[in-house]
Each structure stands twice: as C-alpha cells, then as structure tokens.
Amino acid sequence: MPWYDYTCEVCAEAFEAERTVAKRDDVRCPRCSESRVRRTLPRVHAILRSGSSETACPCGESDSGCGCCGSRN
Ligand SMILES: [Zn+2]
Numbered sequence: 727m728p729w730y731d732y733t734c735e736v737c738a739e740a741f742e743a744e745r746t747v748a749k750r751d752d753v754r755c756p757r758c759s760e761s762r763v764r765r766t767l768p769r770v771h772a773i774l775r776s777g778s779s780e781t782a783c784p785c786g787e788s789d790s791g792c793g794c795c796g797s798r799n
Pocket residue numbers: 734735736737738739755756757758759760
C-alpha cells in the first residue's frame with residue numbers, strides 16, 4: 727500500500743498514513759480525530775520538478791531567460 731501525506735484542516739497536524747488508493751481519503755487526524763483532512767502532494771513531486779528542463783533557456787544558462795540568446799519565458 728502507498729503512503730500518503732495529510733494535513734488536518736482543524737488543528738493543522740501533518741501526518742502520513744498507509745492507505746489503499748480506494749481508501750486514501752478515508753482517514754482521520756491522529757491528534758483530534760477529525761475526518762476533515764486534506765491530502766497533500768507526495769514528496770516525489772519536488773524531485774520531478776527539479777529534474778525538468780522544459781522551461782530552461784536553450785543555452786542552458788537560466789530557467790527564466792538569459793542575456794546571451796535573448797530567450798524569455
Ligand atoms: Zn486534527
């Protein structure tokens with residue numbers, strides 16, 4: 727079963743839980759037992775983002791455009 731990250735909408739407790747995909751929203755806060763919890767993005771998301779070069783300048787200088795080739799986003 728995959729692990730998911732959650733944040734409680736009532737007490738802001740951040741926690742993780744092991745759940746099947748079908749039951750991933752069937753979870754309660756371990757601190758206040760509230761069922762209104764928000765599932766947060768898994769940590770792997772940040773890794774994917776840092777590995778992307780789709781928005782980089784063609785010369786490889788900068789993510790937001792550089793002076794050497796005039797490329798701008
Ligand atoms: Zn809570």
